[in-house]
Amino acid sequence: MADLAPQDQEQQVKKLKRLLEGWRMALIPLKSVILWEQQWHPCAIIGSISFLYIVIWLLDLNSLATVAVLGLIFNFIDFIVPVVSNSLYGPSAWTGQKEKMFEEICRSIIIQYNKLMQQMWSFYSLRDTSPCMYYIISIGMLCTLAWVASTINNIFLLYVLSVVMLMWPGVQHRGALNSLLSLINMAPKMIKSE
Template sequence: MADISQEQEQQVKKLKRLLEGWRMALLPLKSIILWEQQWHPCAIVGFISFFYLLIWLLDLNTLTTFALLGLLLNFVDFIIPVITNSLYGPSAWTGQKEKTFEEICRSIVLSYNKTLKQISSFYSLRETGPCMYYIISISMLCTLAWVTSAINNIFLLYVLSVVVLLWPGIQNRGIFNTLLSMVNLAPKVAKLE
């Protein structure tokens, strides 16, 4: 167990070094992602909607879309550290901000490790229960093929993006747990015999 925490601490330190230029930008992003203000979910959905509306209006082919998306990500990765370093000097970075930045990095590492653990446990199912592994894999892939052939792919990516970016706020506010408890409290329907 000590090795796992030691490894996570190394991952946190590595991530902190990697995100050093982004640290001043990550603090407001954290408050937006976790919905610290009531308007934050609307801002997230509005930003994603604008982005996908732009993709839809440009109507580019797939490779051009990926190339432009890569250019945009490279530009943002370059410009954000430059802007934040020019707006905020080293004196603006306080111990409280450093603690918040470390919490952000720790939560990213924990989410990453949790996802990797779930993926590896699914693939370990191939060794322990191959029948169940293939039933789950084939049914999920068939469902995915059916859904993607029936619904526009850009719309599916839009919905996936909205869900992924709203999910931390949903968890932080406890909305998902509230919905689950409401389902559990729903009156049970009597079986007809």
């Protein structure tokens, strides 16, 4: 699978913009929270995820009921956000600068989606080019996943996965991972110099 042509990517961006039309006023502040533009944004992300998982834990529902309740919550949010956004902000609140930011958000979502699809395709192409490597990697990953899932509480695993997924854009944007890795690389040099 070759990289997408620019016109294909533009078509994807246009399609996503139409899909997220009702969410456009909410996506702009949400982007600043996800990218940690204020110091309290990581705490807000972790706090809201923790609140959601504490409610799930306190309800103590079985798996199917949990999926149903989460589906109801997400449907309610998907319904209420465009309604509230349109009632709070009129059409005059939408400026050219906000339109540009909205298009940038949609473009970055499409770019990340295409990167993920490219990585998945390259992994599955191993099945044809190097079947032994494909099966070693996939069986090893699935066995590890089964072992971790059987030893650790599944709700806790979902909580950790949710925190990592929602914190990752901010970590990348701030360069926190690069700073940590450079610190780790410098540690042996600092020990030798002492």
